[in-house]
Amino acid sequence: MKLENAVRVFAGFMVLLSIALTYWVSPHFVWLTAFVGFNLIQSAFTGICPAASVLKKLGFQP
Incomplete structure (x- = not known):
């Protein structure tokens, strides 16, 4: 599963x-x-998503 979907x-x-x-x-x-x-909403404007950072460390690929 890709990071965005996760x-x-x-x-x-x-x-x-x-x-x-x-x-x-x-x-x-x-x-x-x-x-x-x-x-x-804030991730849509800033491009910073705390959940994406955590999921990336768990091995999901962008």
Whole structure:
């Protein structure tokens, strides 16, 4: 799997996880969804993605 696809999968997983946690655990987990969204927006403008850096170190190729 390419790095770009891995980042998309990770972001989607985090959004779904935060929705589940918001529903079943605490409404405050909605802030995790906001954080993921903010990171997606800032990475589009700056080109810096923390998740991509971590996934690259785990062996995903760009």
